[in-house]
Amino acid sequence: MALDFNQLAQQFTEFYYNQFDSDRTQLGNLYRDESMLTFETSQVQGAKDIVEKLVSLPFQRVAHRITTLDAQPASSNGDVLVMITGDLLIDEEQNPQRFSQVFHLIPDGNSYYVFNDIFRLNYAA
Amino acid sequence: MALDFNQLAQQFTEFYYNQFDSDRTQLGNLYRDESMLTFETSQVQGAKDIVEKLVSLPFQRVAHRITTLDAQPASSNGDVLVMITGDLLIDEEQNPQRFSQVFHLIPDGNSYYVFNDIFRLNYAA
Numbered sequence: 001m002a003l004d005f006n007q008l009a010q011q012f013t014e015f016y017y018n019q020f021d022s023d024r025t026q027l028g029n030l031y032r033d034e035s036m037l038t039f040e041t042s043q044v045q046g047a048k049d050i051v052e053k054l055v056s057l058p059f060q061r062v063a064h065r066i067t068t069l070d071a072q073p074a075s076s077n078g079d080v081l082v083m084i085t086g087d088l089l090i091d092e093e094q095n096p097q098r099f100s101q102v103f104h105l106i107p108d109g110n111s112y113y114v115f116n117d118i119f120r121l122n123y124a125a
Numbered sequence: 126m127a128l129d130f131n132q133l134a135q136q137f138t139e140f141y142y143n144q145f146d147s148d149r150t151q152l153g154n155l156y157r158d159e160s161m162l163t164f165e166t167s168q169v170q171g172a173k174d175i176v177e178k179l180v181s182l183p184f185q186r187v188a189h190r191i192t193t194l195d196a197q198p199a200s201s202n203g204d205v206l207v208m209i210t211g212d213l214l215i216d217e218e219q220n221p222q223r224f225s226q227v228f229h230l231i232p233d234g235n236s237y238y239v240f241n242d243i244f245r246l247n248y249a250a
Contacts, residue, residue, distance in 0.1 A: 038195045038208075067248070070163045072241045074199075074229055083163075083208075083227045083243040098247055100225035102208045104199055116197045118208040122223055122247055123192070 009071030009082040012105060012112060017064040024054050024062075030114050038118040050117070063089040065096070078107040079115075088121070098122040134196030134207040137230060137237060142189035149179050149187075155239050163243040175242070188214040190221070203232040204240075213246070223247035 003011065019027055031037075031047035037054075044053045065087040074081040082103045087096035104116035128136065144152055156162075156172035162179075169178045190212040199206040207228045212221035229241035 036197045038197060043197075068245050070243045070245065072161045072163060072168075072243060074241055081206075081227065081229055081241050081243070083225065083245065085225050085245050085247050098223070100208065100210050100245075100247070102206065102227045104206055104229075116199055116206045118195045118197060118206070118227075120193050120195065120208065120210050120225075122210050122225070 005071050005073050005080045021063050032113050059090045080105045130196050130198050130205045157238050184215045205230045
């Protein structure tokens with residue numbers, strides 16, 4: 001892999017949110033059977049259940065805007081940890097919601113898959 | 126280890142923020158030479174430099190309040206990933222700042238150490 005962990009994190013995150021915002025039914029290739037998703041208070045495991053959960057979210061149009069993106073190597077095996085904070089714009093709503101998300105990416109041949117995925121909206125205190 | 130990953134994450138996080146808020150010079154035992162900290166735009170590696178960075182932060186009194194805490198197993202070796210969102214109250218300021226933080230914890234004998242630590246304040250959009 002010619003990319004360093006910062007480049008990988010950036011490319012992965014852009015690809016992920018573009019795919020999520022244009023057609024989130026196609027996100028399954030990024031997960032494996034052992035992958036876990038925490039979306040707000042829901043926890044699901046496995047690519048199939050994760051995509052079902054994402055597709056079932058109660059909005060049609062969605063746009064993620066990244067505010068911060070930070071990455072670190074998560075092991076000596078090429079794992080990468082990414083934390084993103086940003087804004088989520090949903091359907092007709094005018095006011096974006098803040099979100100925080102972390103991905104743990106694991107190398108798999110020439111590519112990476114998502115092992116851990118934790119997503120939270122940041123509600124007002 | 127008799128704790129499951131959720132209990133471990135909860136106990137670690139409470140211990141960490143209590144220690145941070147009461148005396149952050151003592152946090153070094155939770156890191157190792159290979160540990161990495163991203164604090165806003167700063168990146169440092171190693172327990173010594175991480176504690177120096179945390180101690181150098183320009184506030185005296187600080188209180189972390191946890192809003193959400195989510196954990197997942199991060200490997201088959203007992204690693205745990207924790208994402209926290211919450212409020213940070215600094216010195217005389219009346220309005221808390223929102224923050225997001227992720228810890229990647231690795232088992233080490235009867236205990237755990239922090240391998241990855243990423244911290245971001247969530248500024249208004």
